[in-house]
Amino acid sequence: MAVPPVPTSAGRPAPSRGAARRILAPLALAQFICSFAGSNMNVMISDIGEDLDTTVQGVQIAITSFLLVMAALMIPGGKLTDRYGRKRCLVCGLLVYGVGALLCAVAPGLGVLVLGYSILQGVGTALLIPPVYVLTTLLFTDVTSRARAFGAVMAFGGFGAAAGPLIGGLITSALSWRAAFVFQALVVALIIVLSRRVEDPLPPDPGRDFDTGGAVLSAFGLIFLVMGILATDDNGWLAAVLLLAGVLVLAWFFRWSRIKERTGREPLLSTSLFHNRTSNLGLVTQHLQWLLLMGVSFVVAAYLQVVRDYDAIRTGVVFTAATLGLLASSLGAERLAKRREQRTLVMAGFAVSVCGIAILIPMAHGTPSAWAFVPGLLLIGLGLGVMLTPSVNIVQSSFGEDRQGEISGLSRSVSNLGSSVGTAVAGTILVADPAFGAYAAAMIVLGVIGLGGLGTAALLPRGKGRIG
Template identity: 40%
Template sequence: MTAADAPETGRTTAPASRAVLPLAIAQFIMVLDSSVMSVSISQLVEEFDTTVSTIQLAITLYALVMAALMLTGGKIGDLFGRLRMFRVGLVIYAVGSLMTAFAPTVEVLIVGWSFIEGAGAALVLPALAALVAGSYEGPARARAYGLLGGVAGAGIAVGPLIGGWLTTAYSWRWVFAGEVVLVIVVLAVSGWIARDTPGPRFRLDLVGALLSALGLALIVVGVLQSGTWGWLQPVQSPITPFGFALTPFVIAAGLFVLWGFFAWERRVVARGRVPLLDIRNLRIPELRAGLASLLAQNLILLGIFFAVPIYLQVTQGMDAFQTGLRLLPTSIAMLLAATIGARVGSRFGARAIVRVGLLTIAVAGIVIVATIEPELATLPFGIGMALVGLGTGLLASQLGNVVQSSVPAAARSEAGGLQYTAQNLGSSLGTALIGSFMVGALATSVLGLIAEDPGIEAAVADQAHVRVADGIEYLPPAQVERALLDAGFATDQATQVVESYSAAQLVGVKAGMLACTAAALVALPFTRRLPGRHGSTPAA
């Protein structure tokens, strides 16, 4: 018996109109952390005496742990009951939040936030998606998913404002303490959600869980380390197979493990057992298109929310609250677009709305790139960030409903696991890939500008090459100047190097934003199989 053949878990009734409230609050909690971390990068670096790359690692690991465990979390919900696992996951998440709030070192922060919270979220999110589908039908379900998409978008975008204010006025730690309170509220009203009962007993596919987690982890780690190891030409690669950097070999190993995962899942089905992932569902065109679009949505959004705060904080010298204010237009536009998109989806079709959203994001990226200068152009930048919110809100209003409505009722937990796997894989790749592009562009640009500057002596340029080869970070220009002076550089030489470094930072941020724009355009062909008007899809 396979997951697709299994009957849907039973459930008792609950006031459906109230069910979306605890689910929406849980969705808000799940996405709040990443956006808070984005605006708190400078404070975290200073408080823990670490680097931007380490915080980038923490952000990437958080999304990676969720992506790697999401399919397993969805299957556990099928086995023990979705509402029960929703509650258990919330408790685990609260433990991680409390540990993060009191973290004395960055290592403890990574354990509490990236691993424990990530594991809790992997239980909560697939159950959340399935519980929405089980509580609503037809247009009401589409509106509920639109609301959740808007809440998720608002969490990503309002998080910088809330986190920025708390970080500036008090401490980023208060955000995680506040999450514990919100979890208690959700648990208190979780009785409003329709209660389900566990489905037929089956043996959990532990081999499939291990293979899927390992494959995804290798791919993301390879992308994450590309800025340090190099893509092909070795930079700081620990080993150099055939004279190349380790990066492509780690990514290829991840793809090979995922191939092994799919082969194993076919074998499990052939033996009549319940697989971790029923790959027959992946033959559904709407499901594949929805998952690809979700991956692109989060890759773009988290890439933007990594690049923009670095520009505002490191280059412009803003604090966390000022950064949050500059991101507020994204929040407002995202919430409005998600609400409107959910209401007009049946009229225009998901395909048209998602395509408009992706094109809007591409335009937003170009607008923002045009505003990235030494002096912030406040109005054009605000317009660009509002367009980001408009585009991502339109995507969020459609894709959750597309994924859940494309599969049989019995596969809703599995679809929820796939949905959030795609989203969190996109999030981790967005932070890792865009961060890698930015670091690479920063290194190339700073060396080029130093080489072109006749006022910088050859010996100074040689030292710069050595230091960049050892690794380069996004740091405030004043901090770089102090480090150069402490290293014995003459004042005029240090000033000229810092000027080149500051200009290179702008190039790096622009490269990151252009990569996000390109991702939006590359995602367009994958929307062809999304439902059109009245649920129609193009002929095969």
């Protein structure tokens, strides 16, 4: 494949501690607010449903669509960073995201909410997240500083996802669910101000080709897949047709990419990225981690609100356990990375998370106290905090600087597809009958998926990735 040469940053010194903090602040906050947007809606299900006269399924569709738009556009977003520059795409994405948040704050109905939240915030996220990971990789050049930087970014991302229900619940109970979107817009404004200190280490390449056909095919393939999952509960035949269409369109996309490579043109996604076994396994673990996080979050939040009749704040408080667990393990991520291989950390994370899911099922049954959820959520938070950073570092470090835009878009697309599938799968099971039987079934499915993640992590090569 003929890929334009990209300047290298080899030999560029790692930033000083003070400079590193200034660089990481906007990047970590950007990951935080996008992860927050994906999870804080879970505690607003009842409030939004009453205010906009919609159902739990309507809110689920909005949440899943937001995650799906991110997943579908993340690969094109990663490619655009090379063409237009990482800093420019970051700021542009933040602006689109902020406009979407403000539109949601004044939404008169579900349609406008979907436009602002699912579409605009989804597009904004797809534009701004790839630059976060590319800039982190390019600006932190040695293994130790890069691991520390990814640890901070992933900690903020995990914190946003885990603390989203609590923060969203507090804002919703004190003010309204609309104020949560105003909060997002204010954070975005802060990030834009802080991002002035971030410099793009590589110049943009405006002449670089952009594979529009590949972007359309990849987006529609992913959309059909997730829509098929969502349709499973209502119409089995429609679900089968959509799932088949998704598989066929994605197969067409990969064939399209191979043809472009053979003729010397640059595809949206180089198929050579999938020749790296370690990266492939890391991508699968990323997908399953976010599937577990968002799936569990939606199931527990919906169960507490619909079955237990909990309000937003009480639901959010229950999720504090997951937030504390994730923070505790994230704070020790760098120390753990120096002592243990990344493969070991990912395996341990899945094992602990699966134990947490197993505890959630029997402890929630027949008990009047929502505190029965705390031990399980705490373990899930601990497990996710241990494995999020190693999985990202495994994937990003598997390629050189000239592939960072491409692999970053793929990595984030895979992760966000996991979030979307997690919400779709768990939500589809739960929405049919939110009582304990459906709740238990959804949690069992997530537990089995977690075991699949543990098996995948066990296949990662030994002897690689220890930091320090």
